[in-house]
Amino acid sequence: xxxxxxxxxxxxxxxxxxxxxxxxxxLGVVMIYKTNDVLNFAHGNxxxxxxxxxxxxxxxxxxxxxxHLYDWARCIDILGxxxxxxxxxxxxxxxxxxxxxxxxxxxxxxxxxxxRPARExxxxxxxxxxxxxxxxxxxxxxxxxxxxxxxMPPPLSGFKAFKLGVIPVDQxxxxxxxxxxxxxxxxxxxxxxxxxxxxxxxxxxxREAAGLMGIGTRTIFAVTWGISSVLAATAGIxxxxxxxxxxxxxxxxxxKAFSAAVLGGLGSLPGVIIGGWMLGVTENLFxxxxxxxxxxxxxFIVIIVVLIIRPEGLLSRRxxxxx
Amino acid sequence: MNSMNPRRDYxxxxxxxxxxxxxxxxxxxxxxxxxxxxxxxxxxxxxxNLILINIIVAVGLNLLVGYTGQISLGHSGFMAVGAYFSVxxxxxxxxxxxxxxxxxxxxxxxxxxxxxxxxxxxFIALRTKGPYLAIVTLGFGIFVEQSLVLTESISGGRSGLxxxxxxxxxxxxxxxxxxxxxxxxxxxxxxFIILLAALILIFFAFKIVRSKVGRAFIAxxxxxxxxxxxxxxxxxxRTLAFAVSAFYVGVxxxxxxxxxxFIEPAQYGIMINIDMIAMIVVGGLGSIFGSVLGASLLxxxxxxxxxxxxxxxxxxxxxxxxxxxxxPRGLSGMLSQLVPKIKGGRLYRGKSP
Numbered sequence: 287x288x289x290x291x292x293x294x295x296x297x298x299x300x301x302x303x304x305x306x307x308x309x310x311x312x313l314g315v316v317m318i319y320k321t322n323d324v325l326n327f328a329h330g331n332x333x334x335x336x337x338x339x340x341x342x343x344x345x346x347x348x349x350x351x352x353x354h355l356y357d358w359a360r361c362i363d364i365l366g367x368x369x370x371x372x373x374x375x376x377x378x379x380x381x382x383x384x385x386x387x388x389x390x391x392x393x394x395x396x397x398x399x400x401x402r403p404a405r406e407x408x409x410x411x412x413x414x415x416x417x418x419x420x421x422x423x424x425x426x427x428x429x430x431x432x433x434x435x436x437x438m439p440p441p442l443s444g445f446k447a448f449k450l451g452v453i454p455v456d457q458x459x460x461x462x463x464x465x466x467x468x469x470x471x472x473x474x475x476x477x478x479x480x481x482x483x484x485x486x487x488x489x490x491x492x493r494e495a496a497g498l499m500g501i502g503t504r505t506i507f508a509v510t511w512g513i514s515s516v517l518a519a520t521a522g523i524x525x526x527x528x529x530x531x532x533x534x535x536x537x538x539x540x541x542k543a544f545s546a547a548v549l550g551g552l553g554s555l556p557g558v559i560i561g562g563w564m565l566g567v568t569e570n571l572f573x574x575x576x577x578x579x580x581x582x583x584x585x586f587i588v589i590i591v592v593l594i595i596r597p598e599g600l601l602s603r604r605x606x607x608x609x
Numbered sequence: 610m611n612s613m614n615p616r617r618d619y620x621x622x623x624x625x626x627x628x629x630x631x632x633x634x635x636x637x638x639x640x641x642x643x644x645x646x647x648x649x650x651x652x653x654x655x656x657x658n659l660i661l662i663n664i665i666v667a668v669g670l671n672l673l674v675g676y677t678g679q680i681s682l683g684h685s686g687f688m689a690v691g692a693y694f695s696v697x698x699x700x701x702x703x704x705x706x707x708x709x710x711x712x713x714x715x716x717x718x719x720x721x722x723x724x725x726x727x728x729x730x731x732f733i734a735l736r737t738k739g740p741y742l743a744i745v746t747l748g749f750g751i752f753v754e755q756s757l758v759l760t761e762s763i764s765g766g767r768s769g770l771x772x773x774x775x776x777x778x779x780x781x782x783x784x785x786x787x788x789x790x791x792x793x794x795x796x797x798x799x800x801f802i803i804l805l806a807a808l809i810l811i812f813f814a815f816k817i818v819r820s821k822v823g824r825a826f827i828a829x830x831x832x833x834x835x836x837x838x839x840x841x842x843x844x845x846x847r848t849l850a851f852a853v854s855a856f857y858v859g860v861x862x863x864x865x866x867x868x869x870x871f872i873e874p875a876q877y878g879i880m881i882n883i884d885m886i887a888m889i890v891v892g893g894l895g896s897i898f899g900s901v902l903g904a905s906l907l908x909x910x911x912x913x914x915x916x917x918x919x920x921x922x923x924x925x926x927x928x929x930x931x932x933x934x935x936x937p938r939g940l941s942g943m944l945s946q947l948v949p950k951i952k953g954g955r956l957y958r959g960k961s962p
Binding site: 319325400403408409410413414415417419422424425426428429537541544545552579583586587589593597598 | 734758925929
């Protein structure tokens with residue numbers, strides 16, 4: 287391993303990209319934690335389910351959909367200079383939009399069916415519900431899609447490395463970073479300026495008070511699960527693009543993201559992204575310069591040590607809880 | 610938990626066997642368990658062994674999660690410690706006069722090693738609670754598993770370790786023994802060891818729960834601040850609960866490892882913890898009898914669906930959710946509501962305690 291500034295920059299960008307994936311998953315975990323007061327252990331598999339869906343649709347329907355679009359465009363004579371390749375991109379976009387919609391309603395349905403019926407839930411009880419959900423989704427994924435390893439089809443494959451000035455970068459890492467950037471901007475605007483976003487922030491802060499102010503907190507719960515599920519699906523798809531798709535690909539990224547969320551303190555949403563980046567970069571530098579094998583144990587040791595020193599997480603304010 | 614028992618005084622309450630009928634039932638049950646391998650085939654004895662080991666795990670974990678209210682997602686780590694420590698000791702330790710280390714002593718020792726690690730983990734995780742504690746213990750479990758993968762020169766890494774045959778009284782269990790005309794194969798001999806361990810540990814758990822220590826555990830579980838205000842040393846009992854439950858799981862790990870021919874880190878992955886939590890939740894948090902039920906049910910379930918392992922995951926997950934939503938006290942809670950109904954018909958309302 288060369289110890290030049292270029293390599294360090296390369297590793298940092300790589301770490302930031304991985305960290306963005308952690309951050310994306312963790313963001314959903316924290317949003318759910320803020321509404322339902324529970325760590326959602328099923329989060330990784332929620333995303334993985336949508337990832338499998340998009341994989342199946344891309345392998346089966348990309349060609350037919352793009353062929354249809356092509357015919358249709360030729361019929362109404364708007365073909366112009368477009369070729370078949372453009373239409374497969376369009377087909378992919380349609381499939382991606384459909385997957386996002388599916389992921390949203392998947393999250394909503396899970397909340398309504400599994401979390402909502404729990405009356406007077408205890409903290410442990412809610413955790414156990416999400417653990418049960420984790421098992422169900424795990425079983426469902428193995429039952430429906432098996433345990434084989436799949437490579438994502440194009441356009442989610444065949445990414446190249448190139449040089450940005452003197453720094454070598456992977457195309458995929460840049461794509462991940464830009465998607466993360468978009469998500470951050472969109473979520474910021476959503477939470478800052480829309481009625482629903484403001485209502486959600488109010489619910490995050492205090493459920494009862496928000497309810498008394500006339501906010502339909504049940505809807506907010508469902509929407510939160512929907513958005514988290516979309517985030518998890520995005521992270522799942524990008525992870526599968528990076529590492530190939532199988533039924534366990536999300537496990538360690540999810541556990542690390544989960545821990546990054548707790549590391550950030552389950553408090554502020556921007557803190558979660560920063561926590562994810564910190565974990566991703568530290569882990570990547572450690573993996574490259576110290577020991578590749580000990581990368582994962584190292585990440586968890588860091589998390590344990592941080593939590594021992596600051597039991598409420600790194601970035602959250604210390605809150606004295608009453609009895 | 611058991612509100613149907615008449616609670617007349619303290620000593621009546623802490624007594625383990627409350628009536629002559631209870632004593633008779635207990636003796637009968639132990640008698641049946643002892644005779645079981647004579648009638649059962651090889652496979653059923655193997656299943657019984659698995660059930661008994663999972664019962665030990667569930668009872669131990671329940672002391673921590675159910676009674677003391679501390680969640681742990683890292684008990685796979687303790688199981689791995691018990692397993693690897695016992696196997697490596699049995700393989701490598703040479704005592705004078707060329708005798709191997711006695712098996713039962715090694716099992717107890719592995720439990721103690723696990724409990725020391727549990728004590729340390731409990732101590733360093735003292736300030737964390739709830740989700741933070743879940744993550745710390747989860748990190749511990751992952752750390753142990755990954756370390757076993759990475760320390761290939763010592764632990765065999767991913768390819769695992771062959772476990773030596775258990776030897777009892779200087780004679781391996783693979784030799785058949787004949788007692789009163791009964792031939793005992795190795796599974797059946799192992800069954801008696803595991804049964805002994807399970808009975809002792811269950812008895813011990815009942816004793817703990819009814820002692821001062823157990824009551825402190827329950828008080829800590831109900832509310833740490835309140836327990837502290839009552840003069841209970843929360844620090845001491847939280848770490849103690851970690852140590853005790855790690856001992857149980859360590860012993861179970863040692864027994865399980867030596868029952869199998871082969872151990873590998875993948876057996877002690879994160880998903881094992883989910884199984885363990887499932888057992889105690891399905892059985893009933895804060896009920897030792899419930900742990901026995903939950904462990905039995907969730908051990909048999911995957912074996913019934915051996916061909917479609919994903920089905921057992923779906924079913925057990927669904928059972929977990931249904932139980933939390935409709936019957937938070939689990940199977941044992943369900944039974945304790947059912948029994949008086951069967952006994953007294955619809956008019957029976959139960960004695961007020």
